[in-house]
Amino acid sequence: MKRVVSSIVGAVAAAAILAVSVGQAVTRAQAQQGHTMAAMTTSSTKASGLRSTLNTLFQEHIYLAAAATGAALGGRDAEFKAAAAALDANSVAISKAIGSVYGQGAEEAFLPLWRKHIGMVVDYTVGVATNDKAKQDKAVADLIGYTQDFGAFLQSANPNLPKSVVADLVKHHVVTLKEVIDAQASKDPAKAYTAVRTAAGHMQMIADPLAEAIVKQFPDKFSS
Amino acid sequence: MGERQSWRSAAAGACASVVAVALGLLVTLGESASTEQTVIIQTFQFKPTLTEVPAGTRVNFTNQDDITHTVTSGTPESPDGKFSHRLEGKGASAAVDLTKPGVYPYFCERHRSMRGEIRVK
Numbered sequence: 001m002k003r004v005v006s007s008i009v010g011a012v013a014a015a016a017i018l019a020v021s022v023g024q025a026v027t028r029a030q031a032q033q034g035h036t037m038a039a040m041t042t043s044s045t046k047a048s049g050l051r052s053t054l055n056t057l058f059q060e061h062i063y064l065a066a067a068a069t070g071a072a073l074g075g076r077d078a079e080f081k082a083a084a085a086a087l088d089a090n091s092v093a094i095s096k097a098i099g100s101v102y103g104q105g106a107e108e109a110f111l112p113l114w115r116k117h118i119g120m121v122v123d124y125t126v127g128v129a130t131n132d133k134a135k136q137d138k139a140v141a142d143l144i145g146y147t148q149d150f151g152a153f154l155q156s157a158n159p160n161l162p163k164s165v166v167a168d169l170v171k172h173h174v175v176t177l178k179e180v181i182d183a184q185a186s187k188d189p190a191k192a193y194t195a196v197r198t199a200a201g202h203m204q205m206i207a208d209p210l211a212e213a214i215v216k217q218f219p220d221k222f223s224s
Numbered sequence: 225m226g227e228r229q230s231w232r233s234a235a236a237g238a239c240a241s242v243v244a245v246a247l248g249l250l251v252t253l254g255e256s257a258s259t260e261q262t263v264i265i266q267t268f269q270f271k272p273t274l275t276e277v278p279a280g281t282r283v284n285f286t287n288q289d290d291i292t293h294t295v296t297s298g299t300p301e302s303p304d305g306k307f308s309h310r311l312e313g314k315g316a317s318a319a320v321d322l323t324k325p326g327v328y329p330y331f332c333e334r335h336r337s338m339r340g341e342i343r344v345k
Contacts, residue, residue, distance in 0.1 A: 102267070109268040112337035149268075149335070152291035156267040163290050 047222040051211035057094045058203035064090055065118070065177060066196045069125045070184045091115055101214055101221075102157050113153055117146050117170075121177060128185045143174045160213035169206050176202050262286065263340065265293050265311065270330075270340035279344050283320045287311035293332045295320070300336040308333075 068083035091114050099107025120142045127135030151167035176199035183192035215222045261277050263270055266288040277283065285295045292312045298304035306328065309318035322328060322344045332338035 105269050105271075105273075106267050109337070113268060113335070149291055152289050153268055156289045 045222070046224055047211070047215045050214060050222065051208060053097060054207035054211050055204055057090060057097060058207045059200045060090050061087070061094070062177065062180075062196065062200040062203055065121065066180050066184070066192075066199070069121070069181045070192070072122075072125050073129055073181070073184050087118065088115070091118065098157075101218070106157060110153065113149060117143060117150070117174075120146060121181075124178065125181055128181055140174075140178070144171060147171045147174065154210070158213050158217050160216050161210070165209075166206075169209070172202055173199070173206065260284065264288055265295075265332075265338075268293075268332075268335055268338055270332075270338060273340050274343070275341070276343045276345065277322065279323055279325050281322055281344065283322060283342060284317060285309065285311065285320070286315070286317040288314060290314045292334060293338065294334060295330055296333050297328060297330050299329055299339070300331050300333075303331075303333075 064083055064087040068080055068087050071077075071080035071083050091111065094114060095107045095111035098110045120139050123142070124136055124139035127133070127137075127139055147167040147170040148163070150170050151161075151163035151165075154161045154166045155163040176195065180192060180195040180199050183195045259278075259281050261275055261281050261283045263272065263275060263283060263285050264287075265271070265285065268289065270285075275283065287293050290313060292310065294308060294310050295318060296303055296308040297306035307320050307330075309320070311318055322342060325344045328342040328344065330340050330342070
């Protein structure tokens, strides 16, 4: 009886050891497989880094622009200056992102072009604040004209970005930002913040195709 | 004696002609190599931004952007009226002949941050 029990205990122990061994082996194999899969499915690629950087910068552009126009329309001068300074720092960061792909010459050419549309938005805001319809109309016309310049710049830098498509996307940016300013001027915070979210969300329509076009243009640079 | 002099004179004349033709050819070749310079306009930049050329050079500007640019002498703050050309769209070009030594800054009237400079020696 003792021998039988001893045999059973020995068999159970052996099975247990085998089970543990197999379990460890399976766990190691699963871990290795998981590691391989993780390496294959990581979100930390250069391409995704570019895409998230552009999205972050362009959305930040909207939030800071809205902060600046809101402060200007509300007559909060110190806040306006601080927001405008932060907005310009964002402009510099966007230019550097462009420069990191297309070189310093492109960065230096892009920054004044980008700043130009901010000046036009300021003109529109001043027109709204002073009820100067002619100034508002001129600023809108300038902004619409600007979309062609911006489209030409990006098309020249990257043939995967057709001028007319970029111009239309930037026109939509102008329209959504105008709605933010108009809502701020009408002192309708709910409408203003809804418009801010819409305008910020739209920037993905610019950032995503820009990132995609850059990766397509320089596949080797963004292969990992 | 007179015949020998005449032969010498003819030989000297022939040599002088050959030398003159050779020199002329060299001068012509030299001129054609140094009197043309190209500046392209691309991604809202004049390339090269700074150009050094000898006097008498023709500088050709070619627009590679799909938008109108100008090549206007001087600076945005102070255009000097020496030349101004409107290059309407991709492929448009214009030439500027620079005969006098000096420094010729230029810019684009539509995009005033676009600037270049030609130094004529």
